[in-house]
Amino acid sequence: MNRQRTSLFRANRLKTVVVVTRDVVLTSIIDRFLKDSYSIVVFTKIEHSLDYIYNSLPDLLIIDISLDDVVTIGIINDLKSDPIFGQVPVLAVLSDDFIIPKWDYLFIEDYVRRSYIETDIIAKADLCIKRAERVIEINPLTRLPGNITIIKQIQRRLETGEIFAIAYADLDYFKPFNDKYGFGRGDEVLKMLGRLILNTVKHKQPNSFVGHIGGDDFIYIMGPDLVESATQEILDNFDRIIPTFYDAEDRAKGNIESIDREGIKKTFPIMGISIGIATNKIASYSHYGEVTERASEMKKYAKYTGGSCFRIDKRQYASKN
Amino acid sequence: MDIQNLRSQIEKVDTLPTMPSVLKKLLKVIENPKVSLNEIGNFISSDPVLTTRVLKVVNSPIYGFPGRISSVSQALILLGLNVVRGMLLGVSVFEVMERAMVGLWEHSMGCAVTARIIAQKKGVKEPEEISVAALLHDIGKVVLSLKFTDEYKDILNNAEKNGLYISEAEKAHFSITHAEAGAWIAQKWNFPKSLIEVIEYHHKPHLSKNIPVQSAIVHLADILIQARGFGFSGNNFVPPVHPAAWQALNLSETDMKEILIEMEEVLEQAEDFLISSE
Numbered sequence: 001m002n003r004q005r006t007s008l009f010r011a012n013r014l015k016t017v018v019v020v021t022r023d024v025v026l027t028s029i030i031d032r033f034l035k036d037s038y039s040i041v042v043f044t045k046i047e048h049s050l051d052y053i054y055n056s057l058p059d060l061l062i063i064d065i066s067l068d069d070v071v072t073i074g075i076i077n078d079l080k081s082d083p084i085f086g087q088v089p090v091l092a093v094l095s096d097d098f099i100i101p102k103w104d105y106l107f108i109e110d111y112v113r114r115s116y117i118e119t120d121i122i123a124k125a126d127l128c129i130k131r132a133e134r135v136i137e138i139n140p141l142t143r144l145p146g147n148i149t150i151i152k153q154i155q156r157r158l159e160t161g162e163i164f165a166i167a168y169a170d171l172d173y174f175k176p177f178n179d180k181y182g183f184g185r186g187d188e189v190l191k192m193l194g195r196l197i198l199n200t201v202k203h204k205q206p207n208s209f210v211g212h213i214g215g216d217d218f219i220y221i222m223g224p225d226l227v228e229s230a231t232q233e234i235l236d237n238f239d240r241i242i243p244t245f246y247d248a249e250d251r252a253k254g255n256i257e258s259i260d261r262e263g264i265k266k267t268f269p270i271m272g273i274s275i276g277i278a279t280n281k282i283a284s285y286s287h288y289g290e291v292t293e294r295a296s297e298m299k300k301y302a303k304y305t306g307g308s309c310f311r312i313d314k315r316q317y318a319s320k321n
Numbered sequence: 322m323d324i325q326n327l328r329s330q331i332e333k334v335d336t337l338p339t340m341p342s343v344l345k346k347l348l349k350v351i352e353n354p355k356v357s358l359n360e361i362g363n364f365i366s367s368d369p370v371l372t373t374r375v376l377k378v379v380n381s382p383i384y385g386f387p388g389r390i391s392s393v394s395q396a397l398i399l400l401g402l403n404v405v406r407g408m409l410l411g412v413s414v415f416e417v418m419e420r421a422m423v424g425l426w427e428h429s430m431g432c433a434v435t436a437r438i439i440a441q442k443k444g445v446k447e448p449e450e451i452s453v454a455a456l457l458h459d460i461g462k463v464v465l466s467l468k469f470t471d472e473y474k475d476i477l478n479n480a481e482k483n484g485l486y487i488s489e490a491e492k493a494h495f496s497i498t499h500a501e502a503g504a505w506i507a508q509k510w511n512f513p514k515s516l517i518e519v520i521e522y523h524h525k526p527h528l529s530k531n532i533p534v535q536s537a538i539v540h541l542a543d544i545l546i547q548a549r550g551f552g553f554s555g556n557n558f559v560p561p562v563h564p565a566a567w568q569a570l571n572l573s574e575t576d577m578k579e580i581l582i583e584m585e586e587v588l589e590q591a592e593d594f595l596i597s598s599e
Contacts, residue, residue, distance in 0.1 A: 019555060058580075141385075188385060188386040188389065189386075191384065191385035191386055191390070192385075192386050192399060195384065195399045195400075195401075197399060198401070199398060199400070199401035199402075201397065202396070202401070203358070203401065203402060235399050237395075240395065241390075241395050241398070241399075244389050244390065244391070244395075244513070245386070248515075248531060248532075276567065280346075300381060
């Protein structure tokens with residue numbers, strides 16, 4: 001576990017590019033241009049590369065395609081249709097007379113013509129990888145980055161020794177709201193909350209990070225000296241905005257009737273947010289799991305208080321590792 | 322022109338222009354790199370057209386909560402400074418500026434501050450929502466005079482010459498009034514239902530079933546500000562207050578006196594604002 005973690009998160013690991021071509025001239029050109037920035041693994045046929053791809057998930061696949069090579073095209077399309085391996089960007093090298101088909105039949109990210117290889121290959125390879133990193137794993141509802149990115153963001157900060165605070169937010173009484181009004185209305189609230197957290201946190205500190213774990217769980221990472229004021233702003237603004245997401249009569253009553261987890265009919269107040277905050281300013285952590293656990297603990301503690309509020313972990317720890 | 326046709330013409334309006342003086346001030350505000358969301362918010366809230374822009378964007382399906390946001394400050398929190406700045410960069414101005422339009426701006430702004438005073442007196446929970454509704458109550462007039470510029474000039478003249486209320490003159494020409502036109506565009510732009518209802522019924526508060534108090538407040542503010550002679554709504558004389566509005570608000574004579582006194586204080590500041598914008 002530990003070993004795998006370091007390989008996943010080591011910041012300066014050379015990215016891997018798999019090159020598939022029979023053309024030795026092409027191989028040597030690509031090798032010459034990319035070998036300084038990437039570690040290159042060459043195969044002559046795509047069939048031979050699959051075992052490697054399945055086991056190591058490279059950062060880019062550069063593949064020499066000719067139009068009549070239905071086998072290669074079929075394998076690329078299968079690979080790109082898989083949710084895990086589909087994230088590996090594919091850069092095709094096309095001969096100058098290759099007629100580009102409809103993109104629905106060839107699942108690649110980008111291409112470069114054979115006669116432009118020398119001028120374009122570095123830029124195209126870099127761009128493919130950057131683009132894939134950018135679109136990786138966003139929550140479809142809020143368009144905020146999801147768990148993999150969240151973990152990477154935390155782990156990177158831990159490894160570089162950056163001092164930061166991590167806040168873990170979720171809603172109180174979201175489930176009864178969802179049950180009463182339907183998940184479409186619940187989604188409206190989540191989209192609003194994502195936008196609210198994002199704007200408040202980024203406005204306070206542009207180089208901060210906001211992620212959506214899923215459901216009504218959100219995370220943000222920022223400087224420990226700004227986190228309290230940002231959090232208070234989120235709470236205040238949420239409390240002001242949330243009533244408009246209820247029907248007028250419920251809004252006037254200040255509560256809704258819905259069913260609890262045991263299926264019993266009860267009255268529930270208007271939603272609030274509970275936020276737990278942990279920081280490595282006073283405690284030392286080496287693994288993202290430790291720091292998110294603290295934040296999550298603090299969030300539970302905030303929940304006991306009732307109403308929108310936050311709690312910060314003020315205890316000092318030494319990392320278990 | 323039949324009503325369906327008229328409605329589809331009006332729904333084609335995508336954005337409204339504002340006053341040249343507002344644009345001048347606006348550029349100063351957004352070019353200031355240190356401007357706060359609050360300052361921008363106060364500025365936007367003083368202009369009906371900038372307010373419609375913000376509400377249109379935040380209530381568009383792109384953000385995922387259409388028809389929910391009816392206050393400028395909430396809209397700004399959810400849009401963020403960059404989006405708001407970018408949006409304001411695209412604001413245009415009326416090509417031909419009519420004197421009546423300047424008067425309408427003053428009327429709208431005066432109505433907004435008056436409605437807020439009444440809302441506070443009545444202890445309404447979100448007074449900002451009411452002042453936004455009051456600011457936008459006559460947005461139909463802006464739409465009609467933008468879309469049918471010459472015809473609307475005739476309507477204004479007709480009202481003046483023949484002693485008609487502006488809505489009577491509108492009705493005679495279009496068979497609808499600015500209240501319907503405003504409600505149509507507000508609906509098209511996914512504004513919250515309550516806001517649409519106030520715009521639609523600000524002359525007929527008794528028809529406002531869901532938010533009778535809010536509609537009555539805007540109705541009363543609309544008339545008080547005309548009685549005060551602040552701005553120009555298009556009416557050459559003051560319309561009566563609908564009995565249903567008195568009933569819904571239940572204001573005592575003391576309440577009314579206090580409202581009028583507070584109005585004077587706030588309007589003085591507003592006048593300063595309008596003069597300084599010239």
